[in-house]
Amino acid sequence: MFKKTLLAVSLAATSLISTSAYAIENVDLLIKNATVLTMDQDKTVFDNGLVAVKGNKIYAVTDGKDINEYKAIKTIDADGDIVMPGLINSHTHASMTVFRSMADDVPDRLHRYIFPLEKKLVSRDMVRIGAQLGNVEMLKGGVTTYADMYYFEDEVAKTVDQIGMRAILGETIIQFPVASAKTPEDGIKYTLNFIEQYKDHPRITPAFAPHGPYTNSTETLQTIAKLSLKHDVPVMMHLAESDREREVIAERSGGLSPIKYMESIGALNSNFLAAHVIDANDEDIAILKKHDVGVAHNMSANIKSAKGVAPALKMFNDGLRIGLGTDGPMSGNTLSTIDEFNQVAKVHKLVNKDRAAMPPINVIEMATIGAARALHMEDKIGSLEVGKLADIIVIDTKAPNMIPVYNPYSALVYSAYATNVKHSVVDGKLLMEDRNILTVNEKAVRDEALKFADIVRKTVIESGEIVQ
Amino acid sequence: MFKKTLLAVSLAATSLISTSAYAIENVDLLIKNATVLTMDQDKTVFDNGLVAVKGNKIYAVTDGKDINEYKAIKTIDADGDIVMPGLINSHTHASMTVFRSMADDVPDRLHRYIFPLEKKLVSRDMVRIGAQLGNVEMLKGGVTTYADMYYFEDEVAKTVDQIGMRAILGETIIQFPVASAKTPEDGIKYTLNFIEQYKDHPRITPAFAPHGPYTNSTETLQTIAKLSLKHDVPVMMHLAESDREREVIAERSGGLSPIKYMESIGALNSNFLAAHVIDANDEDIAILKKHDVGVAHNMSANIKSAKGVAPALKMFNDGLRIGLGTDGPMSGNTLSTIDEFNQVAKVHKLVNKDRAAMPPINVIEMATIGAARALHMEDKIGSLEVGKLADIIVIDTKAPNMIPVYNPYSALVYSAYATNVKHSVVDGKLLMEDRNILTVNEKAVRDEALKFADIVRKTVIESGEIVQ
The missing domain is CATH 3.20.20.140 (Metal-dependent hydrolases)
Structure with missing residues (x-):
């Protein structure tokens, strides 16, 4: 069912150096061993693919056979999980x-x-x-x-x-x-x-x-x-x-x-x-x-x-x-x-x-x-394609609700929970790893919201203005 | 909005010892500081209530003011989370x-x-x-x-x-x-x-x-x-x-x-x-x-x-x-x-x-x-009432999707994920604590299912019998 197409790495990239079979490319982030849903024009899916990121852009999306051509500062092994556009x-x-x-x-x-x-x-x-x-x-x-x-x-x-x-x-x-x-x-x-x-x-x-x-x-x-x-x-x-x-x-x-x-x-x-x-x-x-x-x-x-x-x-x-x-x-x-x-x-x-x-x-x-x-932003985001901004998510396919994945689109639509999202990358930067947000303090955010909810409760609920 | 009624502990219990204000009752499990949705006839809710379990049955469901009357082998502090019938x-x-x-x-x-x-x-x-x-x-x-x-x-x-x-x-x-x-x-x-x-x-x-x-x-x-x-x-x-x-x-x-x-x-x-x-x-x-x-x-x-x-x-x-x-x-x-x-x-x-x-x-x-x-089992399960079988769940209300809880029914129905369930008790026994299942090996279950999925894949998908 899923076409396996090797994306030409140099295709959309004017300012990027194209890879060759023998050179080693230094990249910032490499996500490997992934079920990659590219959401490109042909809806290309790679069953054991990779996505490489350099700076804030996608540098390569491939079937993974060229895995040895990349040297990454950070590597995420998706272990078969779904990798898709944010x-x-x-x-x-x-x-x-x-x-x-x-x-x-x-x-x-x-x-x-x-x-x-x-x-x-x-x-x-x-x-x-x-x-x-x-x-x-x-x-x-x-x-x-x-x-x-x-x-x-x-x-x-x-x-x-x-x-x-x-x-x-x-x-x-x-x-x-x-x-x-x-x-x-x-x-x-x-x-x-x-x-x-x-x-x-x-x-x-x-x-x-x-x-x-x-x-x-x-x-x-x-x-x-x-x-x-x-x-x-x-x-x-x-x-x-x-x-x-x-x-x-x-x-x-x-x-x-x-x-x-x-x-x-x-x-x-x-x-x-x-x-x-x-x-x-x-x-x-x-x-x-x-x-x-x-x-x-x-x-x-x-x-x-x-x-x-x-x-x-x-x-x-x-x-x-x-x-x-x-x-x-x-x-x-x-x-x-x-x-x-x-x-x-x-x-x-x-x-x-x-x-x-x-x-x-x-x-x-x-x-x-x-x-x-x-949003009229399809030239920048929305698919995993070379040269696009690197907004990428990884979905856990080993949660009980996600087993098994015969069809990744079906699994996502009919079975996935928001909590099955494992990692998130925006603009090339890893913002969430193993469900931990790396850029803000989640507990502080929650506590401030709960404190404000008390104000709401006092202002409009306990006063009787809002009837539940 | 929420009625606070103290359930008469002795009401439904023929074989149970009724509590008094001064005696200490030994129970097996105590869940305290809970937003208790009893789902009893009057849909009684306790904002800071408790549920006590003895053997495989519910021993008490109260507004929590009698918290000092129970001595429990295991105590779960719900910290405001929702406690409800399984x-x-x-x-x-x-x-x-x-x-x-x-x-x-x-x-x-x-x-x-x-x-x-x-x-x-x-x-x-x-x-x-x-x-x-x-x-x-x-x-x-x-x-x-x-x-x-x-x-x-x-x-x-x-x-x-x-x-x-x-x-x-x-x-x-x-x-x-x-x-x-x-x-x-x-x-x-x-x-x-x-x-x-x-x-x-x-x-x-x-x-x-x-x-x-x-x-x-x-x-x-x-x-x-x-x-x-x-x-x-x-x-x-x-x-x-x-x-x-x-x-x-x-x-x-x-x-x-x-x-x-x-x-x-x-x-x-x-x-x-x-x-x-x-x-x-x-x-x-x-x-x-x-x-x-x-x-x-x-x-x-x-x-x-x-x-x-x-x-x-x-x-x-x-x-x-x-x-x-x-x-x-x-x-x-x-x-x-x-x-x-x-x-x-x-x-x-x-x-x-x-x-x-x-x-x-x-x-x-x-x-x-x-x-x-x-299921014609309403005399045994389905609500948190004294004498009923102790099937109880605790729902995390601090997950970002669950904040805030002005109305617990609304929060459950419009916001909760299956993954917000924190603890599970069946027949008086704690089966899941902090999302860890205590009775079976989840990884072994998953691995066996994934292995069987490979057989399914080979038998009906790769043979072309099932077209996705």
């Missing part, structure tokens, strides 16, 4: 970890609970503490890159910088006063400052994140679209997510769908990432494709809120840029993309009444190179 | 772990792949090796009792006896020749021997397991029903699961539904456990209730096979005996009931278009006391 979580609100497990199943939750809760509790501290916990959770779950929308994203940026992950961080802009901005104009200014501060960071991409079309004015959305093109930064937004959104936008636009409305005001382009896209017909999907928009598919959160199942199968088959996201931890409720895998594979089978629909290989595509495409 | 997996085929991740998404899989695969590979060795791995996976995932249907269940019984878990083990009876029996009559004889052998085992309940109504004759089903009443053992069967089943039974019975047919032949009674029950209307559900039948709800497997969503919400609300099951590892594909939690909570919300449907507390009920009811 997972990309294309939509989240990491800082909301500190609110997780609160009032999960109440109707109209966003407007009745979450917005008031945030008004009371969002602060620089909350954002930092929540993001730290979210980062730890994601890194331990195999996420190496995430796309975040929240407030005080410069605080999130500091935590991402510290732990060593990769992120696209979008400052939320919304029509009512929030902790980081009194008005949408203030929010735009805040974002421009943030962009200025982080535009040259090697792992962090600053972005605009208007909350949604119905929670921002047409003028705000148009201003953001223009500024995003001027500064060449992404725009991330919740789109086609809810009935309320459809109603508000239909009233505003004379009956347009949210996606048609966004097109009509000139706010869709190839810098755009739309989260959710549940409420989209074939015409809407064609519009997203036409404007090269990326889509974040958040199955777990969408079905938990009973909003429905996004037409992700069609979007995937139509060749849209689509990746998996977890949504925030008040929605999903976990942040590791692995937790989405089996739900994505199974629920599309259920709603399409077809057990062959959405096979595991497509789910893994949406978690890696598909999500990279959604 | 999970009950009400439907599985544990031995099939050795086939996991094979040909997952092919149409008509049972008849085209699984039956031929089993014909070739089922043996006493296969059953033992697969069950050993399944046991380890389940115990590590918090399952303390499971209901199994397969061949050579006496081999499964030996593994259950060894690891120390609790199980209801049903020998499969089917109309074509299988490894353990040439005919259904042979299968019945095999089961009677098995019953004789295990009828007095403290943790193992032998049972009949006719495969399904459409894969057995009316006569076989009637014989089994009579024998099960005579020997007072359970009957477990796949029921109302597939279109093929409906067609075959309709033809056989002049248009009856599978459930109506089973009633018409006198094969439903309070010894019966029906697995799946997807294809059931209100009338069918009423029949199951009338005959006091238990139901195993296997969400994950049912949606993966695109068979549909069982009307579990209605069955639960109508007061049927209903619990969660995982189905076998070629279906689900994991065996830990925790993996079902979020799918059960979310998919019922989705199909009922109601985010308040199937709240976490009901999911936890179906995983514990509900599943005990489905």
